[in-house]
Amino acid sequence: MNKKTSSKLSILTEKIQTKQAVVGVIGLGYVGLPLALETVKNGFSAIGFDKNIDKINSLNQKQSYISDLLSASIQEAVDSKKFMATNQFELLQQADIILICVPTPTTADKSPNITYIEEAVMKIQQHMTEGTLIILESTTYPGTTREIIYPIIEQGGYTVGDNCFIAYSPERIDPGNRHFNVKNTPKVVGGLTQNSTELAKLFYEEALKTQVHCVSTPEVAEMEKLLENTFRQVNIALINELSKVCHAMNIDIWEVVNAAATKPYGFMRFTPGPGVGGHCIPIDPKYLLWIGQQHGVHVSIIDIADKVNGSMPQFVVERLTNYLNIQRKPLEGAKVIVIGVTYKPNINDTRESPALKIVQLLQSANCEIQIVDPFIEEVCNMRTVQLTSELIQQADGVVILTNHSNINYEMIDDNANFIFDTRQTDYAFSNENYYKL
Incomplete structure (x- = not known):
């Protein structure tokens, strides 16, 4: 290690230890915003960057646009003078540590779309200064940090491990989870160089006060994140397929799961539902499928799991049709109350929600539906409505697609002609x- 490298490393190390390092966070969604606010709580100054001017205005007005993040948290950060939000990316030159928390969707052919990462890194390269630590948090395929990020930074005259440092640490945000959040969920870190790993580890320990598990390369960290969500996708698919078998055999799948869960080893509880949604489970396994294909390996179990989970909205509609038929009502023209359309309870996010597919199927069948969701004002070209006893009594039935905790289920229980609960x-x-x- 030359003197210049040693100097850059020691300067940033001291800045982190003394909380003098300025943290830049690119992408102020479910991942980036809580991360930025937590670093501020622990004594750092943070600058949040986003192209969405509405988000910037909301934050500077101390208002939250994330359902499970209180506006009081934003007000506290802004009032401390240690947090600001901006769309002026030239301010990246003020940041000592830059976290990339941008979306990583898929393209129409289900291959990775990393254009948001590339755009963020280009802005970093244009405005960063020597000695900056760059950490990618967005979920992506193994190789992205080394093959995409570093070459762009290198074009700016930087050398990783010398006058800049680059690492990957996958986000582990679970919106709506009241037990685990950014401050008590362990972080995984893999740097392109050993000193990059050590700096990233030190930063997360100081900024989040959480445990950090270091791995040998960014590729290991990138792959482990895909494993996390593919594990969930595959196991959810298994239980969803089993629910179809149990229904055909008149066996209660929930009783089966509860019985299996009494085993203290070798079993992890997963439950059936109307499908999978959100920014992780429906998307991330496709990254693993794609990278496997690039290396001549077809991960067939991902394809199968995707098809099973994708079939659940149709299965729900078929079951709903049967329950309407018991009431001597055809699906066409039936009045159905839909409870919840977000992809999981108690958040305002409908991305990839299976409930949307079910609503669209019901609309295509000319079913008269009304949607109740306290977290959403409009969806599928429909305004959501308030739940009342009169609304329920006038409907032929109620289907629960997302089990928000602030729904009056007693009112539904007392007034519904029938209830189809896809979430137990x-x-x-x-x-x-x-x-x-």
Whole structure:
């Protein structure tokens, strides 16, 4: 290690240890914003960057646009004078550490779309200064950090491990989770160089006060993130397919799962539902599928799991049709109340939500639906409505697609002609026409 490298490393190390390092966070969504606010809570100054001017205005007005993030948290950060939000990316020159938390969707052919990462890195290269630590948090395929990020930074005259440092640390944000968040979920870190790994580890320990597990390369960290979400996708698909078998055999899948969960080893509880949604489970396994194909390996289990989970909205509609038929009502023209359209409870995110596919299928069948979701004002060209006893009584049935905790399930139980619960809501329904997925 030459003197110049040693100097850059020691300067940034001291800045992190003394909380003098300025943190830049690119992408102020479910991942980036909580991360930025947590670094501020722990004594660092943070600059949040986003192209969306509405988000910038909301933050500078101390208002949250994320359902499970209180505006009070933003107000505290802004009032501390240690946080600001901006769309002026030239301010990246002020940052000692830059975290990339941008979306990584798929293209129409289901291959990775990393244009947001590339755009962010180009802006970093244009404005960064020597000695900066760059950490990618966005979920992506193994090789992105080394093959995409570093070459762009290198074009700016930088050498990793010398006058800049680059690492990968996958985000582990679970929106709506009341038990685990950015400050108590361990981080995984893999740097392009050993000193990059050590700097990233030190930063997360100081900025998040959490445990950090270091791995040998960014590729290991990138792959482990894909493993996390592919593991969930595959196991959800297994239980969803089993739910179809149990329904055909008149066996209660929920009782089966509860019984299996009594085993203290070798079993992890997964539950059936109307499909998978959100920014992770429907998307991330496709990155693993794609990178496998690039190396001549077809990960067939991902294809199968994707098809099984993708079939669940149609299965839900078929089951709903059967319950309507019991009431001597055809699907066409039936009045159905849909409870919840977000991809999981107690958040305002509908990305990839299976509920949207179900709503679209019902609309195509000319079913008269009304949507109740306290977190959403409009969806599928429909305004959501308030839940009332009159609304429920006038409907032919109620289908619960997302089990928000602030829904009056007792009112549904008392007034519905029938209830089809695709989530096994915690409320103990007594309605004689209550059906579970």
